[in-house]
Amino acid sequence: MTANANSVSTILFSFLIASALLCASSSLDAREIYRYKDASGVSVINDRLPPEVAALGYEVLSDTGVLLRVVPPKKTPEQLEALDAQESEAERAQRQAEQQRKADELLLIRYSSIDDIKAARERSLQALQIRANILRSNLRSMAQQLGNYQAEAAAIERLGQALDQERIEAIQNLRARIETSQLALSDREQEVEDVTQAYQADIDRFQHLMDQVLMRRSLSSPQ
Known part of the structure; x- marks a missing residue:
């Protein structure tokens, strides 16, 4: 009976090892593919991402076609400058609103x-x-x-x-x-x-x- 138990344990252990190796193999085989538009505006799906299109934005798909993430286009210096200007304008407006609030408080304190x-x-x-x-x-x-x-x-x-x-x-x-x-x-x-x-x-x-x-x-x- 002890020999049978050892045999069952050996078989179970071998099965677990095989399952782990199979999962690892599947994980290694899983690849990411890329979907982007070429110079003509045509959508392209490829397992390699050309450097010249990386800055234009692309999508990352699983090997089964499931969308994993979207990488937006890289902002140009002009866009970054415009974004900074918008943030500065928002900060200026917020600062002016706070100054007006304090001035209103003083006005109401000073006069009835x-x-x-x-x-x-x-x-x-x-x-x-x-x-x-x-x-x-x-x-x-x-x-x-x-x-x-x-x-x-x-x-x-x-x-x-x-x-x-x-x-x-x-x-x-x-x-x-x-x-x-x-x-x-x-x-x-x-x-x-x-x-x-x-x-x-x-x-x-x-x-x-x-x-x-x-x-x-x-x-x-x-x-």
């Missing part, structure tokens, strides 16, 4: 109504107007002083006398101060315009946000 924005605008403009009026007053005084210097200089020249260096330098310095004050006044006037536009933008944005809130409330409220 459009009247608050208008009041803040009036305070800012009033301060700028005060500074501009001071510059205008100084300009009038310097213009009058320059006129006096020039009248004195003209009288001296009519007498045939030469102007002293101190008077000449005083006139030159006064003209330089007038020019500087005129530039400063121009800056203040531009600042008034910029501040007015900035506050108007805040008013428009605040109104837009309030309209969105009202719309969401109307959509969420039961009819």
Whole structure:
């Protein structure tokens, strides 16, 4: 009985070895084949992939014709550049949206109504107007002083006398101060315009946000 058992074991072991070898042989025999289009656009199935068509994209099939995977065409430098540009544009749009969200939060924290924005605008403009009026007053005084210097200089020249260096330098310095004050006044006037536009933008944005809130409330409220 022991001999029979050993014989059965030997046969079973031999069968397992043969099965394993058969599977290994089948695995080795399994091949991948390629389907691609040639220069004429005709589909070709081959067990070899020509290097010149590899970059154009192809399909990998099993030896039984089952589609295993698809290899897309290699992107050209122009396509890669366009893809990078699209990603950069998406990142830029996302960054701008985040900046706008933060600006909206600050706007709603700073003001509780459009009247608050208008009041803040009036305070800012009033301060700028005060500074501009001071510059205008100084300009009038310097213009009058320059006129006096020039009248004195003209009288001296009519007498045939030469102007002293101190008077000449005083006139030159006064003209330089007038020019500087005129530039400063121009800056203040531009600042008034910029501040007015900035506050108007805040008013428009605040109104837009309030309209969105009202719309969401109307959509969420039961009819």
